[in-house]
Amino acid sequence: MTYQGLKLGFLASANGSSARAIVNAIRAGQLTSDARLLVSNNRKAPALEWAREMGLAALCIPTQVDPEGADQSLGAEMAAHGVDLIVLSGYLRRLGPATLRRYGGRILNIHPGPLPAFGGHGMYGRRVHEAVIAAGAAESGICIHLVDEEYDRGPVIARRRVEVVPGDTPESLEARVTGLEPQFFIETLRRIESGELLLPPMAVNG
Numbered sequence: 001m002t003y004q005g006l007k008l009g010f011l012a013s014a015n016g017s018s019a020r021a022i023v024n025a026i027r028a029g030q031l032t033s034d035a036r037l038l039v040s041n042n043r044k045a046p047a048l049e050w051a052r053e054m055g056l057a058a059l060c061i062p063t064q065v066d067p068e069g070a071d072q073s074l075g076a077e078m079a080a081h082g083v084d085l086i087v088l089s090g091y092l093r094r095l096g097p098a099t100l101r102r103y104g105g106r107i108l109n110i111h112p113g114p115l116p117a118f119g120g121h122g123m124y125g126r127r128v129h130e131a132v133i134a135a136g137a138a139e140s141g142i143c144i145h146l147v148d149e150e151y152d153r154g155p156v157i158a159r160r161r162v163e164v165v166p167g168d169t170p171e172s173l174e175a176r177v178t179g180l181e182p183q184f185f186i187e188t189l190r191r192i193e194s195g196e197l198l199l200p201p202m203a204v205n206g
Helices: 019-028 046-053 065-081 097-103 126-134 170-194
Strands: 007-011 034-040 056-058 085-088 107-113 140-146 154-164
Touching: 007 019, 019 034, 019 046, 019 085, 019 170, 034 046, 034 065, 046 056, 056 140, 085 097, 097 107, 107 170, 126 170, 140 170, 154 170
Parallel strands: 007 034, 007 085, 034 056, 085 107
Antiparallel strands: 107 140, 140 154
16 A cells, blocks of 8 residues: 555644655655645744745644644644644644544654653653763664654654764754754655555545
8 A cells, every 4th residue: 555645734833844844855756745734833933934935824723722622623624634644843732632533543753762761741852862861872763653642652653773972962962863853754754655664544534
């Protein structure tokens, strides 16, 4: 089974660096997928302005005041834009049950460290790299995993090892991992498109 022509939706709380890289790869002909929608929980997220400049539909759906309503709206908007697969790009909110029911097995997140050892609530950004260095780990890594109701607990579908070198600091490790993340996401999506990497059964939203 192949997934060529996937219709992608993105969730971003700030810059949306993975979303940017993936959209650029689509426009360069490196992926067959189609970018349909970017949603942020943050009205000031640079990703929103970027998406609009790129001609990509962009919405802000705040989650703090009415989490249940936001959850319903998020799933509905993704479906209304024909999204097959949701990509988290630095989205710092737990997804609600309505979105997870509608898109279960079709939501991907990238994590900047080995899972499950360096994941969970509050483990994002530099905090992950600080924990890896503090633990004296010989290597870190990048994990792309399916999203479920718990932070960083969904099945990992792709991993890339990143060596921790002598003298590494959280800052230097972060820079090295961050530099590898966008291309790794693109490579993983290409493997999904080709059928090399299989996802759970997907009910295409048309």
